[in-house]
Amino acid sequence: MDFYELTTEPIDVGENARRIVPQECGATVTLDGYVRRFTNGRETEYLLYDAYEPMAVKEMEKLVAKAKDKFEISNIGIVHRLGRLEIGETSVVISVAAPHRRAAFEACEWLIKELKSKVPIWKKEVYSDGEVWVEGSKQEKD
Amino acid sequence: MMKVTVLFFGATADEAGTVNTEFDLPADSSSEEAFDTIISTFPGLTANRDRGDLLYALNREYVSGGEEIKEGDELAVFTAVSGG
Numbered sequence: 001m002d003f004y005e006l007t008t009e010p011i012d013v014g015e016n017a018r019r020i021v022p023q024e025c026g027a028t029v030t031l032d033g034y035v036r037r038f039t040n041g042r043e044t045e046y047l048l049y050d051a052y053e054p055m056a057v058k059e060m061e062k063l064v065a066k067a068k069d070k071f072e073i074s075n076i077g078i079v080h081r082l083g084r085l086e087i088g089e090t091s092v093v094i095s096v097a098a099p100h101r102r103a104a105f106e107a108c109e110w111l112i113k114e115l116k117s118k119v120p121i122w123k124k125e126v127y128s129d130g131e132v133w134v135e136g137s138k139q140e141k142d
Numbered sequence: 143m144m145k146v147t148v149l150f151f152g153a154t155a156d157e158a159g160t161v162n163t164e165f166d167l168p169a170d171s172s173s174e175e176a177f178d179t180i181i182s183t184f185p186g187l188t189a190n191r192d193r194g195d196l197l198y199a200l201n202r203e204y205v206s207g208g209e210e211i212k213e214g215d216e217l218a219v220f221t222a223v224s225g226g
Contacts, residue, residue: 033226049225050152052218055202056225080225092226112226120199120218121225122152133153134224135195 002068002076004060006053008083010090017095020075027101029108033092035085044125049082049091052120056080059119063111071107073098078111080121091123144169144213148180151220154196157186158219165217173200173209176217187219195221 001020017030035047064076077095085091094111098104116136124133143166150158165183167176177198181187190196198205199218211217 050155051225052149052151052199052202052220055199055218058202116226117223119225120151120220120223122220123224124152133156133221135153136222136224 002064004057004064004076004078006051006056006080006082008081011079011081011093013090013093016077016079016093020077020095020097022074022097024099025074025097026099027104028095028097029101029104030093030095031108031112032090033094033112034090035087037087039125042125042127044087045128046087046126047085047091048124048126049080049085050122050124051080051082053082056119056121060115063114063118066114067096067107067111070110071096071098072100072103073107076107076111078115080115080119082121143167144171144211146176146211146213146215146217149216149218151218152224153221154187154190154219157190158184159186167211171211173198173205173211174207176211177205177219180217180219190221197222 013032017028060078073096075097080092096104096107146165148163148165155161181191197220200209201216
């Protein structure tokens with residue numbers, strides 16, 4: 001079973017990985033992306049994530065379909081958290097199950113790269129003395 | 143004229159001072175004309191546009207140019223995404 005979801009609740013990384021595993025698989029690769037305290041030497045207090053939710057879910061659905069075309073993998077699960085996140089909390093989890101690990105690693109790396117350039121989600125870094133909406137690098141569309 | 147919904151997120155919501163507004167556009171507007179009209183209504187966004195920093199969506203899909211806008215469409219203006 002594939003899934004792609006948004007949530008404002010804390011994410012259970014282990015559960016994310018387990019939900020996708022079918023019988024024919026021998027490996028699941030899971031990326032646990034979490035909130036960094038220091039970015040370019042500046043200390044973050046917390047992050048706020050905003051999303052264009054229906055479009056974000058649609059774009060994640062497209063990425064899942066494309067990844068399954070492109071790599072020898074079985075299932076994919078993606079959850080991205082929104083709202084306020086404290087340092088160290090998980091913001092995104094991507095799990096990829098595959099018969100063999102290599103394809104799972106490659107697909108997971110491809111998925112996070114694509115997610116960061118295409119899925120309409122934005123983070124605001126809040127510092128003790130200010131805040132800024134982080135602007136990603138300009139994407140290539142398809 | 144026709145009515146459309148325009149959405150802003152993150153930095154563009156701050157610049158526009160709103161997340162969601164209704165807009166009247168001339169019938170038969172193209173996506174280029176529509177977004178031009180919208181941006182010129184929000185002076186805070188023109189600098190972002192002139193730097194090429196804005197992305198545009200129509201009905202929850204990235205625009206590729208030349209789309210025809212219809213009554214009730216949902217348009218969105220935002221900066222390069224930064225999830226993850």
